[in-house]
Amino acid sequence: MYGEGRAICVGRDMDTDRIIAGRYLRTKDRNLWAAHVFEDLDPTLARRLSGTVVIAGSNMGCGSSREQAAIALKASGVVGVIAPSFARIFFRNAINIGLPLVECPISCREGAWVRFNLEEGWAEVDGERCTARPLSPRMLEILKAGGLVAYWRNQR
Amino acid sequence: MATLSERILGGPAGTYVDVSVDRAFAHDGTGVLAREAWCEMGCQGVRNPEGTYIFFDHIAPANNGTTATLQAELRSFAKARGLHFSDVGGGICHQLMAEGIVLPGEVVVGADSHTCTLGAFGAFATGVGATDMAAIWASGGTWLRVPETIAIRLTGDLRGAAEPKDLALAYVRDLGMDGANYRALEFIGDGVNGIPMSGRLTCSNMAVEAGAKAGLFYADNETIRYLAGYGLSAAPQVREDCTCVEELDIGLSDLPPLIASGHRVDKVQEVAALAGTPIDQVFVGTCTNGRIDDLERLARILRGKGVRVRTIVVPASRRTLQEATRKGVVDTLLSAGCVVGVPGCGPCLGAHMGVLGEGEVCLSTANRNFTNRMGVGGEILLSSVATAGVSALRGEVTVPEAADVR
Numbered sequence: 001m002y003g004e005g006r007a008i009c010v011g012r013d014m015d016t017d018r019i020i021a022g023r024y025l026r027t028k029d030r031n032l033w034a035a036h037v038f039e040d041l042d043p044t045l046a047r048r049l050s051g052t053v054v055i056a057g058s059n060m061g062c063g064s065s066r067e068q069a070a071i072a073l074k075a076s077g078v079v080g081v082i083a084p085s086f087a088r089i090f091f092r093n094a095i096n097i098g099l100p101l102v103e104c105p106i107s108c109r110e111g112a113w114v115r116f117n118l119e120e121g122w123a124e125v126d127g128e129r130c131t132a133r134p135l136s137p138r139m140l141e142i143l144k145a146g147g148l149v150a151y152w153r154n155q156r
Numbered sequence: 157m158a159t160l161s162e163r164i165l166g167g168p169a170g171t172y173v174d175v176s177v178d179r180a181f182a183h184d185g186t187g188v189l190a191r192e193a194w195c196e197m198g199c200q201g202v203r204n205p206e207g208t209y210i211f212f213d214h215i216a217p218a219n220n221g222t223t224a225t226l227q228a229e230l231r232s233f234a235k236a237r238g239l240h241f242s243d244v245g246g247g248i249c250h251q252l253m254a255e256g257i258v259l260p261g262e263v264v265v266g267a268d269s270h271t272c273t274l275g276a277f278g279a280f281a282t283g284v285g286a287t288d289m290a291a292i293w294a295s296g297g298t299w300l301r302v303p304e305t306i307a308i309r310l311t312g313d314l315r316g317a318a319e320p321k322d323l324a325l326a327y328v329r330d331l332g333m334d335g336a337n338y339r340a341l342e343f344i345g346d347g348v349n350g351i352p353m354s355g356r357l358t359c360s361n362m363a364v365e366a367g368a369k370a371g372l373f374y375a376d377n378e379t380i381r382y383l384a385g386y387g388l389s390a391a392p393q394v395r396e397d398c399t400c401v402e403e404l405d406i407g408l409s410d411l412p413p414l415i416a417s418g419h420r421v422d423k424v425q426e427v428a429a430l431a432g433t434p435i436d437q438v439f440v441g442t443c444t445n446g447r448i449d450d451l452e453r454l455a456r457i458l459r460g461k462g463v464r465v466r467t468i469v470v471p472a473s474r475r476t477l478q479e480a481t482r483k484g485v486v487d488t489l490l491s492a493g494c495v496v497g498v499p500g501c502g503p504c505l506g507a508h509m510g511v512l513g514e515g516e517v518c519l520s521t522a523n524r525n526f527t528n529r530m531g532v533g534g535e536i537l538l539s540s541v542a543t544a545g546v547s548a549l550r551g552e553v554t555v556p557e558a559a560d561v562r
Contacts, residue, residue: 013333013420017526022505025185026215026223028192040528059334059367063526064505065269067189067285088338088369089269093285136172138299148287149196152294156198 001100001118001143003079005053007125009108010041012057016069016090019061025068033072050077053116055108055125058083061090070094080116082106082123095139098147106130118143157396159305160372161340164261164280169304169399176297178262178279181209182289183249184216184223185505186267187230189286194293202237203296209242210234211252213500216244219508247473247499250274250443254357255475256386260375260393265292270443270523272363276356277383278375278393280340283364303340303369306331307400310347312409317556319453320355321445321521321540323406324362325414329424330404337367344395347408348373353382354449361444362523365421413556416538419527427543430553436516438463438548440541441470441497442504445521448479450541455485457545457560458492464551467494468510470502494548506530519547 017040024036038045054073060083061069070093073081080100094101102116102123109125116123118140121132135143145151159169167173182190187210202208210230218224234241242252249266250273258264260278264271267289274281284298292298308327314320327341341363343356351359356373363371373379374393383390413427440446440454451471469489471477477499480486486496503510504522512518512534521544525536539547542556 015524015526017524017529021528021532022507025507026220026226028188028226040532059337062333062367063269063524065186065267065283065285067186067287070285085334085337087334087367089283089285092288096285096287136301138172148291149193152197152291 002116003053003100004113004115005051005079007108007110007112007114008045008049008052008054009110010038010054010056013059013062014056015063016061016066017063019069020066020072025066030071030075033068034075037072037076046076051079053079053114054081055106055114056081056083058085060086062087065089067093067097070097070099074099082114082116095143096148098143100143102132104130104132157398159340159398159400160278160342160374160393161280161303161305161370164263165300165302167302169302172299172301174297174299175263177207177265177292179207179209179253179258179264180289180292181211181249181253182267183210183214184212184227184230185214186286186289188226190267190289190293191230191233193287193290197290197294200294202239202293205238208293209240209253211242211246211249212244213248214505215507216500217498245474245498245500247476248443248446248501250361251447251472251476255473256383256388259383259388260379260390265298269364270361272368272371273357273361273443275360275363275370275372276353277379278373280370280372282369301338303338304401305340305342306336306402306404307342307344309345309403309405310343311345311405311407312347313350314408314411316558317413317542317561318411319540319542320351320358322411322414323408324359325416325424325538326406326411327404328362328365328422331366333365333420333422334367336363339368339401341368341371342400343371343373352449353378354447357447358444365523413540413543415543415553416525419525419535421523421525421538427539427553427555430537431555433553434517435465435519435547435552437510437512437518438465438467438544439503439510439518439520439522440467440544441472441502442522443472444523445541446470446472446476448476450521451476451480451485452483453541453561454545455488456562457542458494458549459488461492461549463493463548465548467548468497468502469494470497471499473499503530519544519553
C-alpha cells in the first residue's frame with residue numbers, strides 16, 4: 001500500500017476528543033465529522049486536510065473508542081497517518097475502516113512531501129526515510145481490502 | 157508459567173490469537189455505527205445473542221430528535237435479534253456488566269474504551285471500536301495480540317482520606333498516558349486484599365488512561381464474596397511465577413489524595429498543590445466512581461451540610477440508585493443541595509446534563525480531563541470522591557482529611 005501527500009503536523013497524545021469532539025457524535029453523517037475534524041485543535045485544519053498525510057507524535061488517537069475519529073480523518077481526505085505509536089483502539093479502528101497507519105518515529109516538517117509504503121515498511125519526509133514497524137499479515141489484508149467490512153465480504 | 161492475560165487468551169505475549177468472545181457489548185454511542193457496519197457486512201445474524209448486550213447510557217434519555225431516532229434504530233435491532241438490552245436509566249454498561257454478569261476467566265469485549273473496568277473480576281476485558289464489534293456480532297469471535305504485562309505491586313493499606321481512585325491516579329502518573337500502550341496491567345501484592353470490588357473496578361477502569369489494553373486483578377475471596385451476592389459462584393485464580401516486562405511498586409499506606417489537571421490524566425499532583433483553586437461544578441459519578449460505595453462516602457461528607465457550587469451526582473446504575481434511596485443516601489445528597497441525575501454516563505463526555513461553559517472549572521470523579529471534553533473552554537480536574545465532596549462544601553479545591561470520611 002503506497003500513499004503520498006503534504007505533511008500536516010500534530011502533537012503527541014492526540015486524544016480522540018480533539019480529533020472529533022463528543023458534541024458531533026450523534027449523527028451518521030461522515031461529511032459532518034470531516035467538517036469538524038481537529039476543530040478544537042485548529043478550526044482551520046479540517047478544510048486543509050484533503051490529500052495530506054498527518055504526522056502525529058506518540059500515542060496518536062488515545063482516549064475514547066469512538067471510531068468516528070478515524071472515519072473523520074478518512075472522510076476529510078487524509079491519505080494516511082504516521083506516528084511513533086498509536087493508541088491501540090484507534091489503531092484497530094483505522095485499519096478496520098481502511099485508513100492507512102504507519103508506525104515509525106519520523107520528524108515532521110509542515111508541508112513537506114511525505115511518501116509511505118506499508119508492504120515495504122517505510123515512510124519518507126522530503127526523501128528522508130524511516131523504517132516502519134510491520135503490520136501483521138491480516139491487518140495488511142484488511143487494509144488492502146479497504147477495511148474490515150469489505151474484507152469480511154470478500155472472505156464469504 | 158504465564159501471566160493472567162496469557163492464560164485467558166491461550167498464547168504467549170506477542171502472538172496473535174483468534175478467541176471466542178464470552179461477552180460482547182456496545183452502547184448507544186458505538187452501537188449505532190456497529191449496527192451500520194454489521195448491515196454492510198450482510199446482516200447475517202448475531203452468532204451469540206445470549207452473550208451480546210446493548211446498553212443505553214451515553215446520551216440517555218436522548219437529548220434531541222436526531223439522537224432519539226438513532227437510538228430507536230438500535231433499540232429495534234437489539235429486540236429483533238434477541239440481545240440483552242438495557243434502556244435509558246438502566247445505567248452504565250461497565251457497571252451493569254459488573255452486576256452479576258462477568259465472571260473470572262472470561263473474554264469480554266466492549267465497544268467502549270473503559271471495558272478494561274471488568275478486568276477487576278480476573279476476566280480479560282478490552283475495548284474495541286464499532287466495526288470490530290460488528291464482526292464479533294457476526295462471528296462470535298475476534299483476533300487479539302496477546303499483550304505483555306506490567307505488574308503493579310501494591311503494599312500496605314489505604315489510610316486517611318485516600319481511596320482507590322488516588323491509587324488509579326498514582327499509577328497513571330507513574331506510567332504516563334502511553335506508558336502501558338499495547339500492554340496489560342496486573343494488580344498484585346498484599347495491598348490488593350484490602351481493596352473491595354468497587355475499588356478494584358475503579359483501578360481497572362483507568363488502565364486505558366495509561367494506554368493499557370486490560371487491567372486485571374486475580375479472582376480471590378473478595379471476588380467470590382462479591383459474586384455470591386449475585387448468586388454466582390467462582391473459583392480463585394492463583395498467580396503463577398510469570399514474566400512481566402515491567403514492575404511498578406506502589407505503597408498504599410502513604411498515598412495522599414491526588415488530583416489530575418492541565419488537560420492530562422497523567423499530570424497528577426497532591427491535592428494540596430491545587431488547594432484553594434475556585435471551582436464552578438462538582439461531578440460525582442461515571443464508570444470510575446458512581447457506585448454505591450462512592451455515593452455513601454459522598455453522603456458521609458455532605459450529611460447535614462450544604463454544597464457551595466452546583467454538585468451533580470449520577471449513580472452508575474438503577475440498582476445503585478435504588479440502594480442509595482433505600483439507605484437514605486439520596487435524601488442526604490438532595491438535602492445538601494446536590495442534583496441527582498439519571499443513571500448513566502451523565503456529563504462525562506460533554507454531551508448533556510452538566511456541560512461546562514467557557515472558562516468554567518469542574519472537579520470530577522471521572523477518568524478523563526481532555527481539552528474541551530465537558531464543554532468548549534471548560535477545564536476538568538480529576539479526583540477521588542472524598543476530594544470532590546469536601547471541595548463541593550468549600551467551592552474550591554480542598555484536601556480531604558480522615559475525619560471528613562468517617
